[in-house]
Amino acid sequence: MERPAHLVVGLVKKPHGIKGEVLVYPATDEPEAVFIPGRVLAVLERDGRVTGREIVIERARAYHRAWLLGLEGVGTREQLDPLREKYLGLRAEEARPLEPGEYYYHELVGLRVETEGGRVVGAVADVIEAPQGLILSVDGEGKQHLVPFVSRVVRRVDREAGVVVIAPPDGLLEV
Numbered sequence: 001m002e003r004p005a006h007l008v009v010g011l012v013k014k015p016h017g018i019k020g021e022v023l024v025y026p027a028t029d030e031p032e033a034v035f036i037p038g039r040v041l042a043v044l045e046r047d048g049r050v051t052g053r054e055i056v057i058e059r060a061r062a063y064h065r066a067w068l069l070g071l072e073g074v075g076t077r078e079q080l081d082p083l084r085e086k087y088l089g090l091r092a093e094e095a096r097p098l099e100p101g102e103y104y105y106h107e108l109v110g111l112r113v114e115t116e117g118g119r120v121v122g123a124v125a126d127v128i129e130a131p132q133g134l135i136l137s138v139d140g141e142g143k144q145h146l147v148p149f150v151s152r153v154v155r156r157v158d159r160e161a162g163v164v165v166i167a168p169p170d171g172l173l174e175v
Contacts, residue, residue: 006089015077035060044087
């Protein structure tokens, strides 16, 4: 699978306050390493397409579960309005290398899912973040299966072969 040019790191929600800050929901496990002064981020449409606009972070601070970013050259709420509901993307080459067993969501979506015995279950349609952990939404033969992304169920992810091998507990695929 071809690696995208940008990795989504946040979703811009709305202007905040009167100092030209914008509220961003992080889409990264390490927002403190991404949202730093001087960082250049691409502005992406909701479907991931690059808009051609880039922003430069001037200041950043954690704010509850979100982050407040001050952007270079942007000082008013009106200048921030066009960023509403846009994604912010980090250049892929700037992302830290993944550790063994770590994956980007885009690498999992589309992979074929099969059991250890070779039964094809379907393909990963989405990765869902739930309070108990990640869940693979798998579309297969007229059914949607929700597969917990835990080591006792997901035995192997083979990016090159394009397959996720699972050992489903009894009844998981019958639900």
